Amino acid sequence: MDAKIVGWGHTRFGALNDKSFEDLIIDAAREALDHAGLAPGDVDAIWLGHFNNGLVPDAFGSSLVLGLDPKMRFIPATRVENACASGSAAIYAARDAIRSGRVRRALVIGAEKMTGRDTKGVTEALAGASYQAEEAGVSFPQIFARFAQSYFQAYGDQSAALAVIAAKNHKAALDNPLAHLQKDLGFAACNTISDKNPMIASPLRMTDCSLVSDGAAAMVMVADDLVGDFPRAVGFRAAVQMNDVLPMSQRDLTELTAAKHTFAAAFAEAGISVEDLDLAEVHDCFTIAELLIYEAMGLAPKGQGGLLVEDGVTARGGRLPVNLSGGLKAKGHPVGASGVSMHVLAARQVTGSADAMQVPGAQLAAVFNMGGSGVANYCSILEAVA
Numbered sequence: 001m002d003a004k005i006v007g008w009g010h011t012r013f014g015a016l017n018d019k020s021f022e023d024l025i026i027d028a029a030r031e032a033l034d035h036a037g038l039a040p041g042d043v044d045a046i047w048l049g050h051f052n053n054g055l056v057p058d059a060f061g062s063s064l065v066l067g068l069d070p071k072m073r074f075i076p077a078t079r080v081e082n083a084c085a086s087g088s089a090a091i092y093a094a095r096d097a098i099r100s101g102r103v104r105r106a107l108v109i110g111a112e113k114m115t116g117r118d119t120k121g122v123t124e125a126l127a128g129a130s131y132q133a134e135e136a137g138v139s140f141p142q143i144f145a146r147f148a149q150s151y152f153q154a155y156g157d158q159s160a161a162l163a164v165i166a167a168k169n170h171k172a173a174l175d176n177p178l179a180h181l182q183k184d185l186g187f188a189a190c191n192t193i194s195d196k197n198p199m200i201a202s203p204l205r206m207t208d209c210s211l212v213s214d215g216a217a218a219m220v221m222v223a224d225d226l227v228g229d230f231p232r233a234v235g236f237r238a239a240v241q242m243n244d245v246l247p248m249s250q251r252d253l254t255e256l257t258a259a260k261h262t263f264a265a266a267f268a269e270a271g272i273s274v275e276d277l278d279l280a281e282v283h284d285c286f287t288i289a290e291l292l293i294y295e296a297m298g299l300a301p302k303g304q305g306g307l308l309v310e311d312g313v314t315a316r317g318g319r320l321p322v323n324l325s326g327g328l329k330a331k332g333h334p335v336g337a338s339g340v341s342m343h344v345l346a347a348r349q350v351t352g353s354a355d356a357m358q359v360p361g362a363q364l365a366a367v368f369n370m371g372g373s374g375v376a377n378y379c380s381i382l383e384a385v386a
Contacts, residue, residue, distance in 0.1 A: 003098040003106070003221045004385060006230035007036025008344040013215035013332030014180040021056045021113040022064045028216035029065045029109050036220035036230055041071030044103045048079045049090035049110035050336040053125045056113045065109060083129035083371030084285060086110065087217070087339025088378035092241060094221050104223045110340030111216035122212050126335070129372045131246040141209055143248070143373050144286040145201035150253035151288065152203060154303065159203055161306030162287040163191035166207040166329060168315050169284065173326025175356035180213045180332030208287040213332030217340040219347075233385040234347040237364065238269035242377045256289070256374040259296035263368070266379040270364075274298045277320055277381075278362040279349055281342040283370045284327040293368060294322075324349075324357045339369035343380060350384040
């Protein structure tokens with residue numbers, strides 16, 4: 001017994017001032033249920049991925065989706081939190097429940113409302129996803145700047161490679177009508193420090209940092225013996241979670257070590273190598289993260305990830321297109337929603353329904369979502385089910 005994804009929904013990401021946190025949850029859930037053709041009252045259980053940590057007053061949002069339809073009252077609902085990987089954590093919890101036989105039809109939602117706080121408030125909230133004994137008061141741009149500093153010291157200045165990644169993802173977002181920022185910034189602008197692109201935490205510039213966004217995504221998952229009742233189904237060829245130790249002081253900052261082990265385990269479970277993938281949606285919270293993820297998945301040897309972007313390997317039309325949705329960099333990063341969003345967009349790819357983002361003939365898609373400074377790591381390999 002395993003779980004299959006049979007429907008999905010996805011709000012636009014952005015500064016959605018006309019939408020409350022509750023609105024976002026309900027909008028994404030309604031679209032997912034409608035897409036699956038499942039009545040709200042037929043859901044057995046609900047999982048909500050939501051980081052929060054003060055971004056909104058709703059510290060207890062698991063039952064908000066019950067407001068979608070009176071028939072949903074009394075359905076068990078659980079909030080799941082694992083920093084920026086909260087959405088994937090919710091997906092994996094629902095999948096585990098289906099695999100156990102306890103649940104047959106699950107609704108998973110990932111949501112975050114971030115723009116209600118000012119920059120200082122958002123920075124303080126996100127900083128809670130680090131090791132407070134040693135990293136309190138350090139912002140996440142500063143945390144990932146430490147990775148970039150260590151990497152640059154070991155392998156040379158990679159600022160131009162990071163600018164290529166940023167420009168690539170912004171260009172890709174033009175094909176995603178749900179993306180927060182649909183603007184082709186170009187390499188020169190991303191590689192130049194200016195009033196519009198200031199240094200945020202050296203060597204990371206504003207264009208190296210993901211967006212502060214509102215948004216939600218949702219999926220309907222069912223036991224595999226029910227897929228005949230639905231017009232589409234996407235399966236998990238593999239799904240692996242690994243966590244690393246929280247203190248950065250105990251880790252090698254020239255790589256994402258746990259990510260490397262997570263990818264290796266997922267590829268082994270799926271019986272594939274990185275060469276078999278048709279595309280990947282990965283956690284580019286900062287451009288240095290995407291660069292390190294290239295190496296973690298084995299797409300390039302350590303220290304050589306920058307050569308991939310120079311050769312266009314990860315761009316549209318390249319050997320392994322990465323973040324054709326625009327990624328967190330341009331699509332947006334409403335923290336709790338990101339993991340679910342990545343799975344939705346990968347599911348659209350393998351079912352041939354990604355519209356302008358589509359990779360022709362895509363069969364295998366990797367999703368990599370991480371929480372904190374490479375601490376909570378989730379890698380899924382998705383494929384369509386005939």
